[in-house]
Amino acid sequence: MSAPQSRNIGPPLMNLVRFKGFPILQQLHLEEQLLRTSSENWCIVNDGTDDPTIVMGISGGAAELLDIKSVLRDGIPVIRRFTGGGTVIVDSGTVFVTLICNKEAVTGLQPYPRPIMFWSGLFYAKVFHGIGDFHLRENDYVFGTRKFGGNAQSITKNRWIHHTSFLWDYDVRNMAYLKHPKRAPEYRLARDHLEFVCRMKEYMPRAVFIDKTVEVLETDFSVRSIEPNGLASLLNTEFCPSTRLLTRQELEAVAFASQVESSLSLETTS
Secondary structure, three states: OOOOOOOOOOOOOOEEEEOOOHHHHHHHHHHHHHHHHHHOOEEEEEEEEEEEEEEEEEOOOOOHEEEEHHHHHOOOOOEEOOOOOOEEOOOOEEEEEEEEEEOOOOOOOOOOOOHHHHHHHHHHHHHHOOOOOEEEEEEEEOOOOEEEEEEEEEEEOOOOEEEEEEEOOOOOOOOHHEOOOOOOHHEEEOOOOHEEOOOHHHHHOOHHHHHHHHHHHHHHOOOOOOOOOHHHOOOOOOOOOOOOEEHHHHHHHHHHHHHHHHHHHHHHHH
8 A cells, every 4th residue: 555664763654644523433444444554654533423333342242231222222333343442432522543553663662462552551641741640540541540541452463553532521321322341440340331431521621632642642753644535545445344333133133132041041040
């Protein structure tokens, strides 16, 4: 897709693409293609996505993670993305920041999950310097003990992606679509969603967060802004992403299987 970057003296080049209200499914397709077919570094910032959408990790099970009945009743789209990590519901109150890098882009960084996560914590500590009690807790970004940023990663032979959904704001009603996961961070302490998360808007303005993120990016990279409509000539139209929207039939099958399992469990205990 693009020629390998030359080894210039100075910070590595980072292509920055900024969207507003870009559909999350299209964003994930773009990210997957850039990870697998580009040889350049990319930062994607998307200020919200229009329609409430559930996004699950590559190995997430809908029956365990979602209230399937309410998801089907309200027609909430469910996406299975190409990266690991947990399940989130995103909408216009979510700000997305994605870093897609060659393994040598960050000096001394080992291309493995924990080192990348640790480095990301240092990166965002500069973004949130002096704002709230910011920490990287396990795999989450938190103010104090309340989560506001969820992360997911994928690592290939020569490249890695680290993408984050930031809860600038959220609709309380949407949290009801998510079950309490069986595997949860220890610091969650069995808290429900509303006690576990917080809103970024209580700590800083939305535009300030985005501008500060770009400012910190510019301290580590030589940033080149690319307009979204300039991406078309760089992309391979034949690329087939693995990220996909689950069909209603798939979700109905999950709901039916869960109902059968529940009935059998009741018969066993009665």
